[in-house]
Amino acid sequence: MPDRTKATPPPTATVAGVLRxxxxxxxxxxxxxxxxxxxxxxxxxxxxxxxxxxxxxxxxxxxxxxxxxxxxxxxxxxxxxxxxxxxxxxxxxxxxxxxxxxxxxxxxxxxxxxxxxxxxxxxxxxxxxxxxxxxxxxxxxxxxxxxxxxxxxxxxxxxxxxxxxxxxxxxxxADNRPDPRYDLLLEVVADMLADRTMLTVADVADRHAVTVRTLQRLFTHYVGVGPKWVLGRYRMHDAVSDLDAGFHGTLTDLAVRYGWYDQAHFTRDFTELIGVTPGRYRDRTTAADAGRAASAAG
Missing domain, CATH: 2.60.120 (Jelly Rolls)
Structure with missing residues (x-):
């Protein structure tokens, strides 16, 4: 039977991800x-x-x-x-x-x-x-x-x-045998999610005193994708959530905030994943919000 005395891990996901x-x-x-x-x-x-x-x-x-x-x-x-x-x-x-x-x-x-x-x-x-x-x-x-x-x-x-x-x-x-590899994975993922200053897999490896190769093996087995993908996905969630919340800064500011070196790379990655540019996504979100507000007022 599982060890129910073990504390529940810290959050390893958010409610981000739903577009608009x-x-x-x-x-x-x-x-x-x-x-x-x-x-x-x-x-x-x-x-x-x-x-x-x-x-x-x-x-x-x-x-x-x-x-x-x-x-x-x-x-x-x-x-x-x-x-x-x-x-x-x-x-x-x-x-x-x-x-x-x-x-x-x-x-x-x-x-x-x-x-x-x-x-x-x-x-x-x-x-x-x-x-x-x-x-x-x-x-x-x-x-x-x-x-x-x-x-x-x-x-x-x-x-x-x-x-x-x-x-x-x-x-x-589950059984009561310890799983130190899963424990490490949860610690790493929780850090990736919570600490926006970690922008590269090397940052993550240094924080947890392991090699990049160790992280790659760990993530491939337990998660099914590599640590670079996970880190990038969390940062993209952050960027989309900011746009959904009405971010009014420049797209360059948003890109740099979450680890992209310039707006061009951010726009390319955003468009490849989301299907529209970040500027167009923001415009569509703003228009939809305005339409809902008008409907409510009417």
């Missing part, structure tokens, strides 16, 4: 809650989505994912592209690209977001096996657990009931 979150809230009910105490060492949070759109209407949800895996049960009139046929309970690995989902008809998703490396630590499987993939949860977790999580009676209850069963089933997979 105000637009999403017009179409989808999103709820997040902290993980319960039983599985908090491996699970960051529990979340749910619910929507019901009239015929002929849809919304393209755009997510800038975290370096995390998720466990979900997904029901709806229009199954998400990429889910194995006939499966409702799935594991989705780290997505290295923007994660786009067409929201149409009706749907409900209940999920757990693992801490970076959490699923690999619980199962012993390398996370690289799931990078950019959604697989049947039964390929990763015990069949009895995935069967329980697909039970319509359980899914029909509130999201907390489903998450309680999921977390309890995951905790059973």
């Amino acid at each position: 979150p105000g637009e999403l809230s017009r179409h989808v009910d999103l709820a997040r809650d902290p993980a319960g105490p039983v599985a908090g060492r491996w699970v960051e949070n529990r979340w749910s989505l619910r929507w019901h759109l009239p015929p002929g209407r849809w919304y393209d949800s755009e997510i800038l994912p975290h370096p995390t895996c998720s466990l979900t049960v997904e029901l709806g009139s229009h199954p998400r592209a990429g889910i194995p046929a006939g499966e409702t309970v799935v594991v989705t690995g780290v997505c290295t690209r923007r994660f786009d989902v067409e929201v149409r008809g009706w749907g409900r998703v209940l999920g757990l977001r693992f801490r970076p490396g959490g699923l690999a630590a619980l199962t012993g499987h390398p996370a690289s096996a799931w990078t950019n993939r959604s697989v049947a949860a039964s390929d990763v977790l015990p069949a009895h657990l995935t069967e329980a999580l697909s039970d319509p009676d359980l899914v029909g209850l509130d999201a907390a009931a489903w998450a309680d069963v999921a977390e309890a089933g995951l905790a059973v997979l």
Whole structure:
């Protein structure tokens, strides 16, 4: 059984990543809650989505994912592209690209977001096996657990009931043996997230007195991507969050704040990942906010 006396790790993710979150809230009910105490060492949070759109209407949800895996049960009139046929309970690995989902008809998703490396630590499987993939949860977790999580009676209850069963089933997979590599990973990731002065993998390696090669091996096994990608993704989350919050400085200021040497490199990376330039993203966000304000006033 897991060592429940071990303190829950510090935060290893934020709620950033939803592009134009105000637009999403017009179409989808999103709820997040902290993980319960039983599985908090491996699970960051529990979340749910619910929507019901009239015929002929849809919304393209755009997510800038975290370096995390998720466990979900997904029901709806229009199954998400990429889910194995006939499966409702799935594991989705780290997505290295923007994660786009067409929201149409009706749907409900209940999920757990693992801490970076959490699923690999619980199962012993390398996370690289799931990078950019959604697989049947039964390929990763015990069949009895995935069967329980697909039970319509359980899914029909509130999201907390489903998450309680999921977390309890995951905790059973753990044992009391120490995992110093996972402990190190959590410390490194928490530092990456919290300390905006760390802008390179060499900075991270120096902080934790390990080699860059050690970090690369650690992240490849537990997270499924390298430390450079994780550091860059967190900083891109920061930049997008600032734009969503109405950042009024110059784009050069924003680029330098989060480790880009100049605006040109920042614009290139931003456009490649987000699909539009940072200037255009800011304009679209500002226009959407103004439209919502006008609707509310009317």
